[in-house]
Each structure stands twice: as structure tokens, then as C-alpha cells.
Amino acid sequence: MARTATTDAIAHAAGAATxxxxxxxxxxxxxxxKSASKPSSPAGERKAAQAAFAALPLAQRSAQxxxxxxAAASTDYRDGMARFAIxxxxxFGVPMAKIQAVAKRLGRDHALxxxxxxxxxYEARLLAAYVDDPAAVTAAQMDRWARDFDNWAVxxxxxxxLFDRSPLAWRKIEQWARREDEFVRRAAFALLASKSVHDKxxxxxxxxxxxxxxxxxxxxxxxxxxxxxxxxxxxxxxxNAALHAxxxxxxxxxxxxxxxxxxxNGKDALRELNGAAAARRLARQR
Numbered sequence: 008m009a010r011t012a013t014t015d016a017i018a019h020a021a022g023a024a025t026x027x028x029x030x031x032x033x034x035x036x037x038x039x040x041k042s043a044s045k046p047s048s049p050a051g052e053r054k055a056a057q058a059a060f061a062a063l064p065l066a067q068r069s070a071q072x073x074x075x076x077x078a079a080a081s082t083d084y085r086d087g088m089a090r091f092a093i094x095x096x097x098x099f100g101v102p103m104a105k106i107q108a109v110a111k112r113l114g115r116d117h118a119l120x121x122x123x124x125x126x127x128x129y130e131a132r133l134l135a136a137y138v139d140d141p142a143a144v145t146a147a148q149m150d151r152w153a154r155d156f157d158n159w160a161v162x163x164x165x166x167x168x169l170f171d172r173s174p175l176a177w178r179k180i181e182q183w184a185r186r187e188d189e190f191v192r193r194a195a196f197a198l199l200a201s202k203s204v205h206d207k208x209x210x211x212x213x214x215x216x217x218x219x220x221x222x223x224x225x226x227x228x229x230x231x232x233x234x235x236x237x238x239x240x241x242x243x244x245x246x247n248a249a250l251h252a253x254x255x256x257x258x259x260x261x262x263x264x265x266x267x268x269x270x271x272n273g274k275d276a277l278r279e280l281n282g283a284a285a286a287r288r289l290a291r292q293r
Contacts, residue, residue: 057114069122072113072138076130079105093160098129103164106130110137117143124152129161136165141172149179156190159231163197170194171201177213184220189229195220196235203242214243214250218257225261225269237272244280248289255280 047055060068076099085100113119113134120139123131132155149170156162170176176198183195199217202209221240227233240261244254258280261273279285 053112054114056112060113061116065118065122068113068116068119069126072109072119072123072134073126073128073131075109075112076101076106076128076134079109080130091160093129093158095129097127101130103133106133107137110134113138115140121148124155129158132161133164136169139169141169144169144173144175146175146178149173149175153179153183153191153194154188156194158190159193159234162190162194162231166194166197167201167204171198171205176202176206180217180220184224189231192224192227193231193235196224196232196239199239200235200242203239203246211247211249211253214246215253217243218250218253221272222257222261222269225264225272226266228268233268233272237275240272240276241279244276245285245288247292251280251285251289 060071063071079101080099081102082100084102085095085098088095088098088100116138117140120135123135123138126132152165153162156165170179180195180199180202183191183198186192186195199220203214203217217239221236221243224232225236225240227236240254240258244251244258254276258273258276261269262277264270264273
């Protein structure tokens, strides 16, 4: 990957910090000999660069992060976002893999995540999801960000990469499912689907309650809510054999509904949960 201004700045700061520490600890010749005998690893260099970057003022960190996103942008990619129902008025046009690469270089930084979110740029908000510290996320922050959701991609990325790691996630699933805002309600079910994938410690009780929410809100005909409800139903049904059976019962009831939205949710989930791929997955779990 080509070096950017951000990469150079981080590397320069890391190098300067390393030299200062070395000068205090030992004579230059001994430091050089030690460095030669123990070459730094890529992981070590990345951590040093992240520490140097974290020492910069927040405004400078935010500016460099935005510069890194701009450097990775593509006009063609930006123009193609509309095909996936993603607004591009406030977008640079950066593929997800490149956003994740920038996040890996920068490291965890809660203050930077908040600053990036407040810029309103699409890619900055995706980057915020990857650099934020789940342990530092607050309930007020989750509600504030959820109110800002205006497309499925930001909503799902924040839920899947950040919010589902928060101990507040289950509470927000309950609260947001009751909200009328389309993307806030979507967030409830995107978060529930994400928990079913990532939360290995949660018991079945939490997900059985999730199925109750699925059944309660499967009537919502709005496209982005309907698809998230369906995602949650299918994801819970693939978690283990007991939840698979419970999800099948929920999907069967929904499929028999006289209303179009719940009927679609039920039939679509039944196709996947009764399929060969789901059967193989559950067999591997035994």
C-alpha cells in the first residue's frame, strides 16, 4: 500500500519517540547494538506508531485520519454507492477494506471516534466504529449515534463492529425496537443479529427474548426494518440446535400470517433455516 501523509507522520513521530527513550536509557552504541541483535517486529512497529499518533492533539489526529481516508478514495467507488442505497453526498468513496486498514494503523481511540463521527462524513463514521473502544461507549453515545443513522451501511457497521461488544447492547435492543424511527428500529435488530454471531457467552434466554421481539415487530413493512428483523431471525436460528427449533416455530407462525411483512419474514427464514447449509452448520456444533 502506498505511503500517505498520515503514515509518514505516524512513522516519523514513532521514530522520534523511540530515539528519545533510547538516549535516556543507554549510550548510542549500546542502543544500536541492541537494535541490531533484536530487530523490531511489524506488530511492535505498529504499536509504536499508534502510541505516537495517540500522543498528538485530537484535532491533528482527526485531520490526519480524514486525510488518510481521502487518500484512499475512488471517484468510481463513490459513484457506485447509490446502487446499494447508500447516500454519497457526504462520502469520499473509500472501500470498506481500506477503511479497516486505516483503523488498524490508527488503533483504538475513543476521543478520535467521537470527533470522526461529528464530521458527518460517511467513511469517517465507519472508521469511528472501528477505532472506538467498546468499553468506553456510553448509553448516551449509543442513543446519539443511533439518532444519526441515515443509511443501512452505517447502522449495520456500527452495530456489528462496535455496539454489540458493549455491555449495554441488550438494553438498547429492547429500547430501540420500540422506537418508530426506521434506522433506530433497524439498529435494534441489526444489533440482535450481531450479538447472535459474536456473543459466545450469552445464554439462550437472551435470544429467546430476541425471538419475541422479532415476532412483535415483524409487521413493520419498511424495507430496512423488515430485512433487519429477518436477519435477526435467521441468525438466531443458526446459533445452536435449541434456538434453531425455536426460530423455526417463530418463522412458521409468521409465515402463516395474513399480513404481507410477517408472512415474508417467516417464509424467507424458513427457506434458509430448513436448508442444507443450516443443517451442516448445526451438525458441526454437536
